[in-house]
Amino acid sequence: MFELILFPCLAGLTLALVGGPLGAFVIWQRMAYFGESIAHSALLGVALAILLNIPMNLSIVLICCAMAVLLSVVQKQLQLSLNTLLAILAHTSLATGLVIISLLPDFRLDINSFLFGDLLAVGQQDFLLVLLVATGVLIFLVSQWQALIALVANEELAFVEGRNTRLLQILLMLSMALLVAIGIKIVGVLLVVSLLVIPAATSRKWTRSPEAMALSASVLGVVAVMAGLALSWKVDTPAGPSIVALAGAIYFFSQLLLLTKRQRSQS
Amino acid sequence: MADVLIELQQVGVNEDGRCILDNIHLRVNAGEIVTLIGPNGAGKTTLVRVVLGLQAFSGKRVLKPGINIGYMPQRLELNPQLPMTVKRFLALSGANEKQMIDCMSRVGAQGIAEHSLQAVSGGELQRVLLARALMQQPDLLVLDEPVQGVDVSGQAELYELIECIKREQGCGILMVSHDLHLVMAQTDNVVCINKHICCHGHPEKVSHDPAYLELFGKTAASNIALYTHHHDHEHDLQGNVVDSVDAEHKEGH
Structure with a gap:
């Protein structure tokens, strides 16, 4: 029994740990909608994997990264109607993926596990990929932390002070694409961005420095993953949705605490 | 010349x-x-x-x-989601602690080092921005x-x-x-x-x-x-x- 839950547990924790700081950047840089678009394109990755007969994990990672680069190039070129463009790219790739898959003989896509994740099916191979990607992203975030915070605080000042803001932005976008790609197996296309955003949003009002916000987001993410897995294990609920629902519950509870605290200090 | x-x-x-x-x-x-x-x-x-x-x-x-180059923008578009004190904002320039204290007292902003950047007044913010520009030793x-x-x-x-x-x-x-x-x-x-x-x-x-x-x-x-x-x-x-x-x-x- 222990072996069954070991790799799902480790994979979820790894994602939550790195998702904390990255989620903070998703909030600071307003990248949530970009993340959603990237996640939607993952289905095209599934279709391509089957067509070209390459490993599915690899194909999803590649498609997500390609989408991230495309989006960050397009973002600079076309300032106008960015939202529209994102919606077009996201849903075209999702729809194209579905059409291609429907044309493939002898292939049944488990759409449920794709949309909401299949954490309990995560094996050693999947975990190693999660670990590899998460470590890479973490190394980038830690080594460039000061430059990244300078970018978020004010892009133009950072540029004038000699930082390569364009490269940092693209690498940040790629990091998000990578975490989204590996997160799909864990919480699914529809929920993966929320696992990045909710813990960071929860910690925002309780912290006074960017570091504290990022670290407490990691802790909250870990709590949500552990509690969600436990719930799933005990009551047999789907793991991904359980994790996200609990992360959301923590968010609303903390907002409530904040409200009562504020009222008490006023009276 | x-x-x-x-x-x-x-x-x-x-x-x-x-x-x-x-x-x-x-x-x-x-x-x-x-x-x-x-x-x-x-x-x-x-x-x-x-x-x-x-x-x-x-x-x-x-x-x-x-x-x-030291640059002081007309106004700072501050990200409301980013928790940050004045001191932390100045540290982003990469200067050391001593330089930071020097520059802050130079522009008369030493009293607000621990304040949240979102909470300082417009005039104070101008001084903070000038301090940040000075820290480049421009x-x-x-x-x-x-x-x-x-x-x-x-x-x-x-x-x-x-x-x-x-x-x-x-x-x-x-x-x-x-x-x-x-x-x-x-x-x-x-x-x-x-x-x-x-x-x-x-x-x-x-x-x-x-x-x-x-x-x-x-x-x-x-x-x-x-x-x-x-x-x-x-x-x-x-x-x-x-x-x-x-x-x-x-x-x-």
């Missing part, structure tokens, strides 16, 4: 087919304050952005190699309306500080300002623009230039005159000679 920090030659900026700047020549030497004036929408901030390398343009821009200091939101007594104080920085560090300063009469004493060179260069030169010369008078009107020009030579009379709206406020003031002493 003058130590040229940056030189722009025949610089033009077009956006969506609209001409924003045309045929601009500009030079900032070390140890010199160049003040950029012009009406709203004249392209002052765009020109500053060209100087900083933030804006695409046509023409030639020569920056002295290896110089540090050879070229670019200030976009540095006294915006600062109270009147603070404005003169801040301009004096800028002059003092120039003298002590020998850096060149490019400054955008609305109030020529306040910066007049400190400025070496005034460039008056309205999409193109209307006039330029020593502040006193510029304040009498027909192009300047046309842009800013006689009132602004006489404001400047008050600071250079004291008229013993002024004109009212009909052009009649009236006692000037300044003359009355003198008699009181």
Whole structure:
């Protein structure tokens, strides 16, 4: 029994740990909608994997990264109607993926596990990929932390002070694409961005420095993953949705605490 | 020979087919304050952005190699989601603790180091931004309306500080300002623009230039005159000679 839950547990924790700081950047840089678009394109990755007969994990990672680069190039070129463009790219790739898959003989896509994740099916191979990607992203975030915070605080000042803001932005976008790609197996296309955003949003009002916000987001993410897995294990609920629902519950509870605290200090 | 920090030659900026700047020549030497004036929408901030390398343009821009640039933007678009104290914001420039304390006390912001950046007032924020620009130990200091939101007594104080920085560090300063009469004493060179260069030169010369008078009107020009030579009379709206406020003031002493 222990072996069954070991790799799902480790994979979820790894994602939550790195998702904390990255989620903070998703909030600071307003990248949530970009993340959603990237996640939607993952289905095209599934279709391509089957067509070209390459490993599915690899194909999803590649498609997500390609989408991230495309989006960050397009973002600079076309300032106008960015939202529209994102919606077009996201849903075209999702729809194209579905059409291609429907044309493939002898292939049944488990759409449920794709949309909401299949954490309990995560094996050693999947975990190693999660670990590899998460470590890479973490190394980038830690080594460039000061430059990244300078970018978020004010892009133009950072540029004038000699930082390569364009490269940092693209690498940040790629990091998000990578975490989204590996997160799909864990919480699914529809929920993966929320696992990045909710813990960071929860910690925002309780912290006074960017570091504290990022670290407490990691802790909250870990709590949500552990509690969600436990719930799933005990009551047999789907793991991904359980994790996200609990992360959301923590968010609303903390907002409530904040409200009562504020009222008490006023009276 | 003058130590040229940056030189722009025949610089033009077009956006969506609209001409924003045309045929601009500009030079900032070390140890010199160049003040950029012009009406709203004249392209002052765009020109500053060209100087900083933030804006695409046509023409030639020569920056002295290896110089540090300190930049103080007109206003700081602060991300409300980013929790940050004044101290942490200043540390982002990469300077060490001692430099930071020096620069903060220099601009009179030492008391707000631990405050949240979102909570400081407009005038305080200007000082914080100036401190951040100073922490680059700049050879070229670019200030976009540095006294915006600062109270009147603070404005003169801040301009004096800028002059003092120039003298002590020998850096060149490019400054955008609305109030020529306040910066007049400190400025070496005034460039008056309205999409193109209307006039330029020593502040006193510029304040009498027909192009300047046309842009800013006689009132602004006489404001400047008050600071250079004291008229013993002024004109009212009909052009009649009236006692000037300044003359009355003198008699009181």
